Amino acid sequence: MDFTWTDEDAAYRARIRAFLDRELPDNWDEIARHGPGSPEQTEFSLNFCPKLAEEGLLIPHWPEEWGGAARPPWEHFILGEEMWRAGEPRGAQYMNVNWIGPVLMKYGSDAQKAQYIPPMAEGRAIWCQGFSEPNAGSDLASLRTRAVREGEDYVINGQKIWTSYAGLASTCFLLAQTGGAEGGRSGIAIFLVPMDTPGIEVRAIPSLIGHGDIHEVFFTDVRVPASCRLGEEGEGWSIISYALANERVGIPRYEMGTAELDAMVAELKRRDAFSDSIVRSRASAAAAACEAARLQVYRVVDGRARNEPPGNESNLARVAVIAAEQAVADFGMDFLPDAFSGADHMSMLSHHERAIVTGIAAGAAEIQLNLIARRHLNLPKGA
Numbered sequence: 593m594d595f596t597w598t599d600e601d602a603a604y605r606a607r608i609r610a611f612l613d614r615e616l617p618d619n620w621d622e623i624a625r626h627g628p629g630s631p632e633q634t635e636f637s638l639n640f641c642p643k644l645a646e647e648g649l650l651i652p653h654w655p656e657e658w659g660g661a662a663r664p665p666w667e668h669f670i671l672g673e674e675m676w677r678a679g680e681p682r683g684a685q686y687m688n689v690n691w692i693g694p695v696l697m698k699y700g701s702d703a704q705k706a707q708y709i710p711p712m713a714e715g716r717a718i719w720c721q722g723f724s725e726p727n728a729g730s731d732l733a734s735l736r737t738r739a740v741r742e743g744e745d746y747v748i749n750g751q752k753i754w755t756s757y758a759g760l761a762s763t764c765f766l767l768a769q770t771g772g773a774e775g776g777r778s779g780i781a782i783f784l785v786p787m788d789t790p791g792i793e794v795r796a797i798p799s800l801i802g803h804g805d806i807h808e809v810f811f812t813d814v815r816v817p818a819s820c821r822l823g824e825e826g827e828g829w830s831i832i833s834y835a836l837a838n839e840r841v842g843i844p845r846y847e848m849g850t851a852e853l854d855a856m857v858a859e860l861k862r863r864d865a866f867s868d869s870i871v872r873s874r875a876s877a878a879a880a881a882c883e884a885a886r887l888q889v890y891r892v893v894d895g896r897a898r899n900e901p902p903g904n905e906s907n908l909a910r911v912a913v914i915a916a917e918q919a920v921a922d923f924g925m926d927f928l929p930d931a932f933s934g935a936d937h938m939s940m941l942s943h944h945e946r947a948i949v950t951g952i953a954a955g956a957a958e959i960q961l962n963l964i965a966r967r968h969l970n971l972p973k974g975a
C-alpha cells in the first residue's frame with residue numbers, strides 16, 4: 593500500500609482546515625468541552641452543518657441523486673479525520689452522513705427516502721439510535737422492546753438505555769422485536785420513529801461525560817404507521833450488520849488522540865519536563881498506538897475504496913482505535929494529572945473522559961476481541 597497522499601488529497605485537507613479555521617467560533621473549546629455527544633455540540637451542529645453542506649463538505653461521498661458529489665471513500669475519510677481533529681463539530685450528525693443516510697438509500701422506501709434524506713443532506717437533522725436496552729447491550733439480539741402489528745399500525749412498548757442525542761433528536765432509528773415469543777435475531781425489525789410521537793419519554797442519565805449526553809427512552813403504547821418500518825419484518829439484523837460495518841470505522845478517534853498527545857508533549861516541554869527517558873518512551877508508545885490505529889483503519893478504507901465487502905479488519909481497527917485513545921489518556925493522567933483539574937486544558941479533559949467510555953460505547957472492546965479470536969485467528973468458540 594502506498595501511504596503518500598496525492599496533491600489533490602492534500603489540497604482537499606487544506607480546504608477543510610481553512611473552512612474550520614473560518615467557521616469555528618473563538619469559544620469552540622467551551623462548546624466542545626463535553627465531546628460530540630453533548631447537547632451543546634449537537635445544537636451547534638444545526639448551525640454548522642448547513643454551512644458545511646453549502647460548502648459541499650457535508651456529504652461529498654453521497655451519490656449525486658441525493659445531493660452528494662460521488663467523491664471517493666478516501667476523501668470522505670480525510671473529511672472525517674479533519675472533523676475529529678477539530679473535536680467533531682458535526683456532533684450527532686456524523687451518524688447521518690456516515691451510516692444512517694446510506695442505510696436509508698439502500699433499504700428505505702421511496703417515501704422514507706424523500707422524507708428523511710434531504711434534511712440530512714442539508715445538515716438539519718438530529719437522529720438517535722435506539723439499540724441498547726437494560727438487558728441487551730453486547731447481546732443485542734436479546735432485546736425485548738416489542739412492536740405489535742395492529743391493522744395498518746404497530747404499537748411499540750419497551751425501554752432503551754444509553755441513547756446518545758435522544759434529548760434533541762427528531763427521529764429514532766429503533767430496533768424492536770416483531771417476531772414470536774422466542775425473539776432473537778430473526779424477529780428484529782427497524783422502525784424510523786418520530787421522537788414527538790405520543791408515548792415516548794426521554795430521561796437524561798447524569799454521567800461522567802456530562803449531563804444530557806446519554807438517556808433512557810421509554811416507549812409506552814407508541815403507535816406508528818407500518819410505513820415507519822425500514823425493510824421487512826425479520827430483516828432488521830442484516831440491515832443493522834450493514835449499518836454497523838459502516839459505523840465502526842466511521843470515527844477516526846486516533847486523530848483526536850494524536851492532537852491531544854501533541855498538546856500534552858508541548859505542555860510538558862513548556863514545563864521543562866520532557867527530558868526524562870521514561871516520559872519520552874511513554875509518549876512514543878502512545879504515538880505508535882495512534883499510528884497503528886490509523887493504519888488499521890486505512891486498511892478498512894482501502895478495502896472500501898476497492899469495493900470489497902466489509903471483513904474482519906473493521907474489528908481489528910476498532911480495537912486498535914480503543915487502545916490508542918487509552919494510551920494517550922493514560923499518558924496524560926500519569927505525567928500531567930493537574931492539567932485535568934483546571935479550565936486551561938479543556939480538550940485534554942474531554943478526551944480523557946471519552947477515552948474511558950470508548951471501549952464500551954458502540955460495542956464493548958471485549959466483544960470485538962471475541963470476534964477477532966473466532967473470525968481472524970480461527971480459535972474455537974469458548975477457547
Ligand SMILES: Cc1cc2nc3c(=O)[nH]c(=O)nc-3n(C[C@H](O)[C@H](O)[C@H](O)COP(=O)(O)OP(=O)(O)OC[C@H]3O[C@@H](n4cnc5c(N)ncnc54)[C@H](O)[C@@H]3O)c2cc1C
Pocket residue numbers: 720721722723724725726727728729730731753754755756757801806949952953954955956957958959962
Ligand atoms: C457513551 C456511550 C454512548 C452510547 N450510546 C448509545 C446509543 O446512542 N445507542 C445505543 O443503543 N447504545 C448506546 N450505548 C450503549 C453501548 O452500545 C453498550 O453500553 C454496549 O453495547 C455494552 O452493552 P452493556 O452496557 O449492556 O454492557 P454488557 O453487555 O452488560 O457488558 C458489560 C461488560 O461485560 C463484558 N461482556 C459482555 N458480554 C461478553 C462476552 N460475550 N465476552 C466477553 N466479555 C463480555 C463487556 O465487554 C463489558 O465489559 C452507549 C454507551 C456509552 C458508554
